[in-house]
Amino acid sequence: MKSDSDREKVDWHVIPWLALLYLLNFLDRGNVGNAKLYGLEADLGITDTQYLVALTVFFFPYALLEPATNVLLRRLKPSYFLSFMIVSWGIVMTLHGVMHDYGGLVTCRVLLGLFESGMYPGIVFYISSWYKRSELGSRVALFFTSATVAGAFSGLLATAIQNMHGIGGKPGWAWIFILEGLFTVIIGVFSLWVIQDFPETAKFLSDEERVFIVRRLQDDMKVSASGEKFNSKYIWQSLTDWKTWAASNDGPLFAFSLFTPTIINQLGYTATVANLLSVPVYVWACLVTVFIGFLGDRISHRAYINLCLFGTGLIGYIILIASRNAALSYFAVYLAASAWVAGNVEGAYKRSVTLGMAIGFGNLNGAVTSNVYRANDKPWYPLGHGIVLAYIAIGFICSALFLVGLKRENAAKERGERDEIIDGVVNELAHEKNGTYTTVEQARIDKGDAWSGFKYTY
Structure with missing residues (x-):
């Protein structure tokens, strides 16, 4: 930017609304865990196994459609595409509150996965189209913080909303879905006017500012900042890039978000107390996320930070597996909450597909991790914690391989072995x-x- 005021102008027009959208995305995806504590299973007449299946089916459309939705986001206006998806999943979330049986729950979860599929990778790609690589970490951290805020807020919100139990003849858990879904629909409608498109077409920028932003991105080796015509070869470039596959390791996130209230509940706390005790866990994660994002931009060594965080996650889940003390296990959840592809992929369409593939494959792992916290394993859930521990270990190894691979490629380019x-x-x-x-x-x-x-x- 020409000045700090220019930088703040882009920040204020891009980041806050995206953070709100992802907060709703994460809130609507995970509030089924809060609703479960208020009689969801009993009222629908479903077993614990059926509940886990309903969680699982969400991830198949959610993960498999992410690469395609990211390409559509680039080809269409983000304001139109994202707004449509937000309104659609808000409607589906509201319908969760009127379902009466297992079939209704499964249908709602499949449709929710369909319409939420493009949000997370789409926003990460969208942010990467506005900022230099040295600025991405802090901006993505600020946006992603909304997920940790959602985790904390969901417990408080669910506790408050369930007091509407009996109003309109509906249980408290149904009102959780209805009210949160309706609010999402309203925000989705406003998004049509609030969301700005890419730098080359953003309405809040003057012609001079627009040219300046595009040129500074190009100077940061983002040639695609000035616009890029679609070509199927960009998709092939992504599919054949080792970085796409090495980066797909975010499966543990969903097990953590979906089952944190249940884990705390089964340690001996009531439903309301368990939801409230999940709040400080996410507050801690929020603080860590922001700190790490800014630290990564400042020292420009995200790989080593990533390895440290995976190491912290390993310690947290080892404690959860070994502990038979409620207080110690609760502390371990904090450590688990503490557990860099966009800046290393150039080409708008290639970056969109790579982010969609990397995040989508990780989300597909959520289909596994959503099934590992079985009721017959309570209160310590050794199988669930063990599988998530394995995922974190894989993430640690993939991060190390990613670091080694990038170093090798830079060295080869320095030697001239990649010269055209x-x-x-x-x-x-x-x-x-x-x-x-x-x-x-x-x-x-x-x-x-x-x-x-x-x-x-x-």
Whole structure:
């Protein structure tokens, strides 16, 4: 930005509303865990196994459609696409409050997964289209903080709303879905006017500001900032990029969000107290998220921070497995709550697909982790904690491999092993396999982050 005021202008127009949208996204996705504590299973006449199946079916449309929705987000206006999805899942959330049986629950969860599928990867991609790589961590942290706020807020909100039990002949858990769903619909309608599109078309920017933002992003090796025509090869570039597959390890998030109230409840606390005790867990996670986001941007070594956080998560779940003390297990949930692809993928469509694939595959793991906290394992849930521990260990290994891979690629580029042939000029290391181009600009646009001049950050 030309000045701090310019930076703040973009921040205020982009981040706060996205944070609100993701808060609702996370709240509506996970409030079934709060509703369960107020008689959801008994009123619907379902077993614990059926409840777990209903949680599972959410993840299949949610995960599998994320890459496609991210491409649509780029091709269509984010204001239209995101608003449509928000209103749609808000309607589905409201319908949760009028379901009467197992079939209704499963149908609602499938539809919720369908309409929520594009939100998280879409917002991360959208933010990456506005900011330099050195600014992404803090902005994504501020946006993602809304998920931890939602975790805390859901417990407080559920506790308050369930007092409406009996009004209109509906149980308290039904009102949790109805009120939260209606609020989401209202916010979705407002989003049509509030959400700004990409920098090259944003209405709140003057022509001078728009040109300046696009150019500073291009200087940060984001050639796609000025707009990019769709080409199916960008999808293939993403699917054949090892970074896409190495980054898919966020499965534990959903087990944590869906079952935190239940874990605390089964340690001996009542439903209301369990929901309230989940609040400080998420407040802690909120503080850690913001701190880590700003620290990552400041020191520019996100890989090592990531490894430390996965290590903290490992410690937390080891305690949960070993502990037979309620207070110690509650402390371990704090550690588990403490548990960098967008900046290392260039090309708007490739970045959209890569984020959708990486996040989507991780979300598909949620179909596994949503089934591992079985009622017959309470109150200590050794199987659930053990499987989540395994996922965290895999995440630690993938992060280490990601770091090593980026270092190796940067070193190869430094040695000239990735040099392209430009305008017939061949240096001793340039090779036809790296591509032949008329200009450097053509090479940058065609190859994205594989271009010899693109340097990965870690």
